[in-house]
Amino acid sequence: MKQTTIPIHPEGYPFILFSGFATLIFALIDLCIPALGALLLTGFSTYFFRDPSRVQPEQEGAIICPADGKVIVVNETEDTRFLDGKVKKISIFMNVFNVHVNRIPISGTVSSVTFQPGRFYAADKDKAVLHNEYAAVTVNTPSQHQYCVVQIAGLIARRIVCQVTKNDPVTAGTRYGLIRFGSRVDLYLPLEAEISVKVGDKVKAGESLLGILA
Structure with a gap:
């Protein structure tokens, strides 16, 4: 059975953390448009570096x-x-x-x-x-x-x-x-x-x- 969780490849964590941190900073200083842009980048980075489980073929060879x-x-x-x-x-x-x-x-x-x-x-x-x-x-x-x-x-x-x-x-x-x-x-x-x-x-x-x- 396939796992329902979708892990993230380690290569993605620096991108996700950086853009997430930028989102927080922009939000705290009320820069709405940059905060929204950084949030979208965080979402894209999370999506791009997804690493889902797969069920491989069982045929011999x-x-x-x-x-x-x-x-x-x-x-x-x-x-x-x-x-x-x-x-x-x-x-x-x-x-x-x-x-x-x-x-x-x-x-x-x-x-x-x-x-x-x-x-x-x-x-x-x-x-x-x-x-x-x-x-x-x-x-x-x-x-x-x-x-x-x-x-x-x-x-x-x-x-x-x-x-x-x-x-x-x-x-x-x-x-x-x-x-x-x-x-x-x-x-x-x-x-x-x-x-x-x-x-x-x-x-x-x-x-x-x-x-x-x-």
Whole structure:
């Protein structure tokens, strides 16, 4: 059964506390319009950094969605940066209203974590993949497959949080990071993966089934 409480990601507390404190100060000195603006900012920060519980798929070999948002790419491509070969790729675009906590798609062991500084183009554009700042986590699965999940900064995203390191064991569906204020996540999978989503689908991190990797 789903939990009814909606926790807040720790990254959000500084924003919530600062804007909440500003609301109080403005209210005490009778600055109504600034107080209202700060109150709205407090509400938005609380909403943006929400971190709801999710019920993950139970199918054997399930590829669990790493991000909330809209599927904008599903294809087979030649990858030379992360897995170095032909892969299946799924890209998910997160707008500012989506939950931004990212989750592990498939259990395994982290083989590498790569952070690359870069630009901040709109995350739904093709050039964002090549030029934007990103954090790539490559994972080896118990079935000897390898995949890579890539957090990509966007137009207003200025912080990528990745909480795993090399050699960490990771479990499908667990939280591992966050991208602040809108962006995208790309998932590079082996060709054996059977993809069950299509472009335009709305998906949820830790809950939606993207496919099966037997």
